[in-house]
Amino acid sequence: MTTNQFETQTKALIDDLKSVCANYGLGNDGNEFKIISQVFLYKFLNDKYVYELKLLDPDLAKADDFDEALKKYSEDDLEMLTMQISENTARIAPKNLLSRLFEQQNQPQFADIFDQTLLDVAKANNDIFSVLTQGGEKIVLFENISKYVSDNRDAFCKALVNKLITFSFEHIFTQKFDFFATIFEYLIKDYNTNSGGKYAEYFTPHAVAKIMASCLVTDTNVNNVTCYDPSAGSGTLLMNLAHAIGEDKCTIYSQDISQKSSALLRLNLILNNLVHSIQNIIQGNTILSPYHKQDNGQLEKFDYIVSNPPFKLNFSEYSADLDSKANKERFFAGIPKVPAKKKDSMAIYLLFIQHIIHSLSSKGKAAIVVPTGFITAQSGIDKKIRQKLVASKMLSGVVSMPSNIFATTGTNVSILFLDKTNTKDVVLVDASNLGTKVKEGKNQKTVLSDAEEQQIIDVFNAKEAKDDFSVVVSYDDLKAKNYSLNAGQYFEVKIEYIDITAEEFTVKMDDFKNGLNKLFDDSKSISLDIQKNLNKIGYERF
The missing domain is CATH 1.20.1260 (Ferritin)
Structure with missing residues (x-):
């Protein structure tokens, strides 16, 4: 069969x-x-x-x-x-x-x-x-x-x-990851939908998960490493990461506030031969009470971290509790303030980014889905985080994804890649023009082809500059551009020159001048006609 x-x-x-x-x-x-x-x-x-x-x-x-x-x-x-x-x-x-x-x-x-x-x-x-x-x-x-x-x-x-x-x-x-990933997606497709922005209960598209894993895991000799997701959802990102490393070469850790997500993640681990990691799956509030800690009480450090955190969520009930001495280092850039209105718009993803940075091992790597607005914000916590990434030389790159890559949200997203060992250049990729628009239920979704996914992966891993698609910049370049991580701001503006003689130049300029004069004459004639008609209408009304 x-x-x-x-x-x-x-x-x-x-x-x-x-x-x-x-x-x-x-x-x-x-x-x-x-x-x-x-x-x-x-x-x-x-x-x-x-x-x-x-x-x-x-x-x-x-x-x-x-x-x-x-x-x-x-x-x-x-x-x-x-x-x-x-x-x-x-x-x-x-x-x-x-x-x-x-x-x-x-x-x-x-x-x-x-x-x-x-x-x-x-x-x-x-x-x-x-x-x-x-x-x-x-x-x-x-x-x-x-x-x-x-x-x-x-x-x-x-x-x-x-x-x-x-x-x-x-x-x-005897079947492997690709088979069970398809079965798992089919099993949960009616149940794992975005329920009002709750902790990552929506499903991360396979293209996003594949790109994150393939750009993080470039060493085929990786062994005995730890993988973590602080907002794990049903585990799509972790499963792709574990598959890229080798299910027998890594141990999974996670935390998620949703009981439903934890149950689905357990099912995913069982299907993908990762039963040994079930004991590390925790149901709980990562931001308020992170569970995974070292013997000395400090937060555990991980080799690989992936996350598609909730972008907006009302965490006003425990916001004040986060402003503690113990969290000063973890939330180094600050805690979003509670707005007087629209508490549901509180940018909780900024806390997840800071938590992930704090949870990376000395050689750790991370990939985080963020709203694209994060990579260009000119002030506030967003900019402070980017300044930290540049000052610490732990930024690997950014991939700006096409709009509607998530069918459930209209928010444009980018993938932020961190690497504690990347002291050299940073690659910025603008993949916003890739993909094909399709309908998914009542929503419109952008789907990347296999070739487009591979194009992003290859360019990112090779740190290759391609016209109007990717650029390789230094940390000093990022400082000069006010820490913007938007590839488009670094693209070279090219001007094409055509050699012509002085006589040809004079003829072209005369043509432009004559054409402009004709437009002025036509405009004056139209204005006179309009004025005559207006006067006639006024007279008839009188």
Whole structure:
């Protein structure tokens, strides 16, 4: 079976699960995504466990009926076998396998059996698969799902099981990042939308994520590094970064205030073979209470940081708490003031940029999505941050993206690249004219082709100057231009010269003079006609 066929079948399963939810009154319900994502994940983990057992025991792989063959194993033998499976695989007791659920679907109160099965799997894998909250609480894998259905709970759970049993993930565990990134996007497309600017719950376009990762990771020998996103959302940026480095060569850290985003990020980590990093996924307020710290209490320093932070957000409730002695170094450029009106317009992204700068290791690199206005602001916190980047020689470059690269916002965005080791030139890229405009629902979106994405990446990494597209400048150049990071302000204005004789020049000037005189005469004639008509109209009215 081809990869495209696997992808089609996986998407069909997702559609089938959504159809079941719709048939029981949960279509577009706020709880639908909890059901879909958890049931999908249970099926994935179930099949991964079965797949691993079959790899370890050829007899299980050859068996016509896997479940019957497994029943012949003693508890001790099965435990010994289970101990050999990879740490990325959830441990599932035989009684909690999907095949056993299928056998019990006609039992009274089947919904309770279904819920208990998921809760048992969550409990058995609590230490590895749970997400922590800022306060230390564990958010386990699964919850009581049937509670979201007001009627016919047994039938609802039975319908879900019958959709799951006809599909198998076993054929696609050999697939890599690109496959699972597509599946993940399809799974969350109806649930991960911008909800009023809340902490990065919207989906970062693949083109932006790819450009950020490809421009950050240029060394193929990177190993044992830390990657961080202080506003992780569903993890698109982190997954692209980890894939560029190598999933087995990095450890992921994140924090996000949204419980929904943390759950989606966990799912993303599981799909992309990054289970070892789930313990570092924190649900909490990064700006007010950053979680990841060193033994001495100082903020942890990271090798790579990516972020698409919320641009505007009302943080007036805790703004005063940020103005503390402990935060003086972190928020070196200042804290945005609380406006008398439009508190929702508070520029929280400025705090995220400062937090990221403070969280970089001595050789750290970062890529941050910012509103394009940040790169040219002539005063305030914006300019102070840019001054710091230039004075510290930690700016790598800027890529100004096309308008509407995000379908959910009309704000023009740029990608700010930092590099603690970049003491030389800075590359500024103006990619605003690239891309094709397409409609996405009610919104217009700009889509970059693969060739355009690669063009940006190649020019940035080579620090190549191209007419009206990119420019390479020094830190002194940036100072001279009042710290502007807008590529267009550094482009060379070219004047084309044509060699002509004195006689040809005289003829051209005479032509221009005659043409100008004719325009003056025509204008005078038109003015007289207008005046005559106005006088005539005035006389007739009188």
